[in-house]
Amino acid sequence: MILVLLLAIPLAGALTLARAPRRAAVALHGATAALTLGAAAAVVAAVGRAGVLTALGGLLRADALSAWMAALIGMVGALAAVEAPRYVAPGAGRRFYPLLHLFVFTMLLAVTTDDVGLMWVAVEGTTLASVFLVNFERTRASLEAAYKYLLICSVGIAIAFLGTVLIYFADVQQFGHAEHALHWTTLLRLAPGLPPRVVELAFVFLVVGYGTKAGLAPMHTWLPDAHSEAPAPVSALMSGVLLSVGVYAVLRFKPVVDAAAGPGFASRILLALGLLSMAVAAAFLWTSSSYKRLLAYSSVEHLGIVCLGVGFGGPWGVTGALLHVANHALAKSVLFLLAGRVRSAYGTADIAAVRGLLTRMPRTGTAFLAGMVALMGLPPFGLFTSEVMIFGAGFRGGRGASAALGLAILVAAFAGLLRATQTMCYGVPEREPAPEAAGWRAVLPIGLALALLVATGLAWPPGLAAALSRVAAIVER
Amino acid sequence: MTATTNLLAFLGLVVALLFVWRQSWPSRLRLFAAQSAVLALLATAVGVLAARPGLVVLGAGFALVKVWIIPRVLRRIAAGAPVRPGAPGRSSGMALLVAGALVVAAYVVMLPVHAATRLPTQGAIPLAFAMALIGLYVCVTGRDALGHILGFLVFENGVFGLAILATYGLPGIVEAGVFLDVLVIVFIMEVVVVQVRREHASIAEDRLRELRG
Numbered sequence: 001m002i003l004v005l006l007l008a009i010p011l012a013g014a015l016t017l018a019r020a021p022r023r024a025a026v027a028l029h030g031a032t033a034a035l036t037l038g039a040a041a042a043v044v045a046a047v048g049r050a051g052v053l054t055a056l057g058g059l060l061r062a063d064a065l066s067a068w069m070a071a072l073i074g075m076v077g078a079l080a081a082v083e084a085p086r087y088v089a090p091g092a093g094r095r096f097y098p099l100l101h102l103f104v105f106t107m108l109l110a111v112t113t114d115d116v117g118l119m120w121v122a123v124e125g126t127t128l129a130s131v132f133l134v135n136f137e138r139t140r141a142s143l144e145a146a147y148k149y150l151l152i153c154s155v156g157i158a159i160a161f162l163g164t165v166l167i168y169f170a171d172v173q174q175f176g177h178a179e180h181a182l183h184w185t186t187l188l189r190l191a192p193g194l195p196p197r198v199v200e201l202a203f204v205f206l207v208v209g210y211g212t213k214a215g216l217a218p219m220h221t222w223l224p225d226a227h228s229e230a231p232a233p234v235s236a237l238m239s240g241v242l243l244s245v246g247v248y249a250v251l252r253f254k255p256v257v258d259a260a261a262g263p264g265f266a267s268r269i270l271l272a273l274g275l276l277s278m279a280v281a282a283a284f285l286w287t288s289s290s291y292k293r294l295l296a297y298s299s300v301e302h303l304g305i306v307c308l309g310v311g312f313g314g315p316w317g318v319t320g321a322l323l324h325v326a327n328h329a330l331a332k333s334v335l336f337l338l339a340g341r342v343r344s345a346y347g348t349a350d351i352a353a354v355r356g357l358l359t360r361m362p363r364t365g366t367a368f369l370a371g372m373v374a375l376m377g378l379p380p381f382g383l384f385t386s387e388v389m390i391f392g393a394g395f396r397g398g399r400g401a402s403a404a405l406g407l408a409i410l411v412a413a414f415a416g417l418l419r420a421t422q423t424m425c426y427g428v429p430e431r432e433p434a435p436e437a438a439g440w441r442a443v444l445p446i447g448l449a450l451a452l453l454v455a456t457g458l459a460w461p462p463g464l465a466a467a468l469s470r471v472a473a474i475v476e477r
Numbered sequence: 478m479t480a481t482t483n484l485l486a487f488l489g490l491v492v493a494l495l496f497v498w499r500q501s502w503p504s505r506l507r508l509f510a511a512q513s514a515v516l517a518l519l520a521t522a523v524g525v526l527a528a529r530p531g532l533v534v535l536g537a538g539f540a541l542v543k544v545w546i547i548p549r550v551l552r553r554i555a556a557g558a559p560v561r562p563g564a565p566g567r568s569s570g571m572a573l574l575v576a577g578a579l580v581v582a583a584y585v586v587m588l589p590v591h592a593a594t595r596l597p598t599q600g601a602i603p604l605a606f607a608m609a610l611i612g613l614y615v616c617v618t619g620r621d622a623l624g625h626i627l628g629f630l631v632f633e634n635g636v637f638g639l640a641i642l643a644t645y646g647l648p649g650i651v652e653a654g655v656f657l658d659v660l661v662i663v664f665i666m667e668v669v670v671v672q673v674r675r676e677h678a679s680i681a682e683d684r685l686r687e688l689r690g
Binding site for chain 2: 115117118120121124125128131132135138140143144146147150151154155158159161162164165166168169170172173177181182195197198200201
């Protein structure tokens with residue numbers, strides 16, 4: 001029941017907001033986001049108690065992995081929702097709020113359905129819901145970004161559909177048109193009997209397809225454009241959780257492939273894609289002139305690290321990867337929101353034009369610096385912990401060469417980020433920025449997210465370790 | 478059954494090759510509609526021969542969406558665009574050669590699928606996959622928005638054909654979702670392309686080069 005509510009709230013919110021009067025829009029938007037977050041928390045609690053929730057005759061199913069993702073979507077959704085009214089003129093609410101909640105709905109559907117076909121439909125839905133959000137500012141650049149985003153992601157996701165068809169084919173060939181043949185639970189049960197070569201072929205298509213949504217190189221080309229042109233709350237949602245939803249889809253298929261074709265195949269592909277993404281991103285972290293694009297390329301890098309963790313496997317690798325997904329979601333959404341404030345104060349997205357952030361906008365600047373330090377993978381923030389877990393798993397699991405190569409790329413990426421951070425945080429700007437917003441409301445959500453990042457870095461809250469090991473057990477059997 | 482499905486899939490592939498050869502959008506649009514009609518027929522034929530009434534319905538729905546609605550929208554998108562994108566006199570020889578190589582590649586890639594089944598439709602599966610590959614090729618080499626969309630739609634057609642031939646159709650909820658997605662994509666494309674044309678007075682791809690690095 002709570003599972004149905006989790007989906008019904010953002011959907012109903014979106015439909016109501018599409019017809020709501022202008023005055024009520026912001027309040028209704030806030031209520032929808034708050035209720036969605038509440039429902040996500042309730043789902044996490046219920047999954048913690050019962051292990052697995054199902055609804056609508058098994059079409060919806062939430063296990064620990066779904067709950068993990070739903071919690072992230074709820075949190076980043078709430079962060080973005082708090083920030084959204086700064087970017088939406090009173091008259092433009094109808095073009096923004098309904099689509100934002102529809103976007104959240106499609107992501108939540110993707111992570112809570114048991115049917116991998118419906119999951120595909122939902123992931124495609126995320127693109128359709130967010131195209132006009134990318135083009136919200138209706139500039140030439142945002143239009144171009146929206147066009148690329150729609151085209152590249154539609155093609156990518158169609159390739160994932162090809163993979164889904166082949167998985168279904170393997171299933172039907174072996175076991176006939178069983179009921180629920182496309183349900184993940186059925187696939188997992190039948191996986192040991194599926195023809196291994198067909199499943200391998202299907203996985204290649206699935207990784208390329210969902211990898212496009214996850215922003216993995218070389219399918220990442222839409223990402224820096226869309227992330228940098230979208231309004232900050234949308235960038236936060238895309239970078240923080242949309243990419244992770246792409247990874248989630250791959251994670252669902254990995255145990256199926258491992259059972260059908262042996263454990264090495266999926267890992268090798270994920271390691272290769274992960275290293276390639278990190279390398280491509282590191283190169284662009286050195287050359288990007290805009291800080292929004294810098295943050296976007298850093299997402300490519302971090303999603304590469306996540307792939308590396310899943311590829312290394314073992315309890316440490318997978319746990320580290322899932323923790324990294326959460327850490328990156330928090331850090332990156334905070335940074336995109338702050339980048340939006342910096343941009344509106346300085347009036348430019350150029351790294352070189354933003355100087356003296358720490359003195360001119362002390363609160364925004366401090367939070368931005370903290371976020372960048374987290375993103376570089378330095379303690380005390382959670383990304384440090386998850387990166388140590390991931391690379392530790394690589395060295396322990398006999399993948400020393402890949403892990404060493406990954407670490408080398410990580411250092412290059414670190415230096416690129418550091419260079420940009422230093423330019424922005426210190427020095428004297430050519431043109432004085434507008435003063436930053438006062439009051440606790442602008443600081444509170446971002447401070448909370450940063451505090452959570454410190455918590456995942458220094459002292460895990462009670463229950464986190466148990467939750468993570470339950471999630472990891474789903475991916476790595 | 479084997480003869481019928483082989484023939485229809487082969488026809489679909491021939492249309493895809495013609496699609497690569499022709500460069501003017503009105504003829505490409507007609508070829509896309511023709512290919513969709515062939516695939517609707519394929520779904521209906523498999524439905525009748527394998528006694529699956531669901532597939533007959535699917536074929537009818539496919540014809541409605543891809544032979545009637547989508548070409549109408551595409552005609553609206555293309556209205557006013559130059560009939561041939563790019564410099565005149567560019568030959569299709571190279572593109573056809575690549576398409577030919579893709580057909581061979583499709584047979585190689587589909588070997589494991591071929592080996593895993595004894596379906597009467599198995600011989601046609603690589604043909605459908607070749608259609609998909611050719612569509613993908615047209616899409617990534619397209620020189621204007623219309624070329625991208627048409628390539629994408631031919632790719633979708635190939636995947637649809639593959640699904641029909643290899644699995645006799647996916648579960649209804651998924652097929653419905655796929656139809657809805659394709660329709661929404663084309664409608665969103667229309668809105669986006671209309672804005673692009675307003676901004677740039679053209680839908681040629683080389684106008685979309687602002688975002689770099």
